[in-house]
Amino acid sequence: GGSSLSGRRRLQCGGLSCVYKVVEKNGENQFKYGYVDENKNIVIPCKYDDWSNVYGGEFLILKKEGKYGVLDTQGRTVLDFNYDEIFYDEGNTFTVKTGNKQEKIDTTDIIRWAK
Secondary structure, eight states, rough: OOEEEEEEEEEETEEEEEEEEEETTTTEEEEEEEEEOOTTTEEHHHHEESSEEEETTEEEEEEEEEEEEEEEEEEEEEEEESEEEEEEETTTTTEETTTEEEEEEHHHHHHHHHH
16 A cells, blocks of 8 residues: 555645545555645644644644644644543643543643744
């Protein structure tokens, strides 16, 4: 199975478009999602199990290996892929769930540090 970049989902959000590639794993085709900018440069490689809208103008909630994390629209990690669920609240705040534990995380300091 080839892994050519195909199937452009026209999700124009934050200047990004969602794209996917099909990869074969254990004889089954799986979709891996990523994002390209207006010039079709890959900003976020196609290695995520799900696609996301852009939240708050700059956040993507993505899934990798069964866990969720948050990237910004530049592809930088805002929250590591350690969570069972993540919900965008507002501003730079997310609600994250791991098992029965739920907490709010304000990512303002993380974002400032990443830039």
